Amino acid sequence: DSGVTQTPKHLITATGQRVTLRCSPRSGDLSVYWYQQSLDQGLQFLIQYYNGEERAKGNILERFSAQQFPDLHSELNLSSLELGDSALYFCASSPGNLNSPLHFGNGTRLTVT
Amino acid sequence: GESVGLHLPTLSVQEGDNSIINCAYSNSASDYFIWYKQESGKGPQFIIDIRSNMDKRQGQRVTVLLNKTVKHLSLQIAATQPGDSAVYFCAENSAGGTSYGKLTFGQGTILTVHP
Numbered sequence: 001d002s003g004v005t006q007t008p009k010h011l012i013t014a015t016g017q018r019v020t021l022r023c024s025p026r027s028g029d030l031s032v033y034w035y036q037q038s039l040d041q042g043l044q045f046l047i048q049y050y051n052g053e054e055r056a057k058g059n060i061l062e063r064f065s066a067q068q069f070p071d072l073h074s075e076l077n078l079s080s081l082e083l084g085d086s087a088l089y090f091c092a093s094s095p096g097n098l099n100s101p102l103h104f105g106n107g108t109r110l111t112v113t
Numbered sequence: 114g115e116s117v118g119l120h121l122p123t124l125s126v127q128e129g130d131n132s133i134i135n136c137a138y139s140n141s142a143s144d145y146f147i148w149y150k151q152e153s154g155k156g157p158q159f160i161i162d163i164r165s166n167m168d169k170r171q172g173q174r175v176t177v178l179l180n181k182t183v184k185h186l187s188l189q190i191a192a193t194q195p196g197d198s199a200v201y202f203c204a205e206n207s208a209g210g211t212s213y214g215k216l217t218f219g220q221g222t223i224l225t226v227h228p
Contacts, residue, residue, distance in 0.1 A: 002156065033214045043157070043202065043218040056212030090156050094214050099145040099164065099206060102214050104156030 004105035006094055011033065012111045018079040021108045023091030029103075031055065031096025032074040034066055036086040037107070049074055050096045056062050081112045121200075123223040134222045136203030137185060140162040143205040147216065148188045150178060150199045156200060160188070190224075198226045 003026035010051050013019055034046040045058035049068035060066075063081075067076045076086060088109050092102035123195040126132050138146070144165040149157035155167050163170045163177045163186075186203050200223050204216040 002158070004156075009166075031214060042220050045215050045217070048212050048214055056208065056215045058215065092156075092214065096213060099162075099213050101143075101147055101159040101162055102216065103159060106154070106156045 002103040002105060004091055004093050004103055004111055006089075006105035006108050008108060009039075009106070010109050012113065013081060014113055015083060017081050017112075018077065019081065019110065021032070021076040021078070021089050021091075021110075023074045023093075023105060025074070025091075025093030029093035029095055030072065031094050032068055033092045033094070033102060034060075034074070034076050035090045035092065035104075036087050037090060043090070046076070048096075053084055055096070078110070083112050085109070085111055086112045116206065121220045121223065124223065125225045125227065126193050128193065128195060128226055128228050130193055132188075132193045132197070132224060132226075134188045134190075134201050134224065136186040136188075136219050136222075137184060138186060138203070138205050138217075138219075140207040140217070141181070141184065143207040143217075145206040145213075146177070146179060146186050147204045147206075148175075148186075149202045149204060149218075150197075151202065151221070152199045157175075160201075193224075193226050195226045195228055198224055200224070 005024040032048045047061040048056040088107045092104040147162040148160040159197040161172045200221040203219045
């Protein structure tokens with residue numbers, strides 16, 4: 001068990017809809033990261049938050065947004081969903097202030113129909 | 114653009130054999146490398162890491178080798194067990210102090226261990 005909790009595990013929704021994915025980091029970790037895993041793109045970095053502030057952005061679509069709350073949990077919001085957004089979305093956490101391993105949750109599998 | 118690893122190869126070994134999984138990276142500025150194991154239905158699980166000022170690091174049954182000259186990373190698993198069957202990813206951090214977790218992942222290698 002990595003200590004990173006993601007909910008829900010599965011999400012099925014229709015095109016055009018909006019969903020929210022939730023992540024609780026490991027105790028003591030200040031940084032959360034969101035990654036997308038699809039068959040054709042592999043694991044792609046989306047965005048990082050550190051202690052409530054956005055730290056780095058990857059190839060995150062404008063339809064996607066995230067935030068980290070004062071209790072350090074994070075949410076990833078995906079809107080105007082398209083079929084191509086179907087993927088596994090992983091959250092990871094780390095102390096964030098040095099090179100150290102990221103610890104991943106078990107992901108949310110999003111299916112857009 | 115920056116990339117780590119190759120297209121998804123497969124490696125099939127017998128239980129008890131040693132396994133070697135390879136990874137090529139392209140960014141010479143990368144200073145931190147990690148190997149992850151991913152089992153079906155789970156998130157990537159940390160195996161071992163290495164910093165660019167090292168060329169070898171050992172863990173329990175695993176060894177990571179880093180060759181900066183040819184930008185190559187390898188993971189050696191000793192006495193491979195069926196429970197080692199999974200997809201293995203290498204990842205690099207080239208963002209340095211701007212983001213310690215902005216990792217670039219390789220495409221992965223499927224390891225299958227036969228009893």
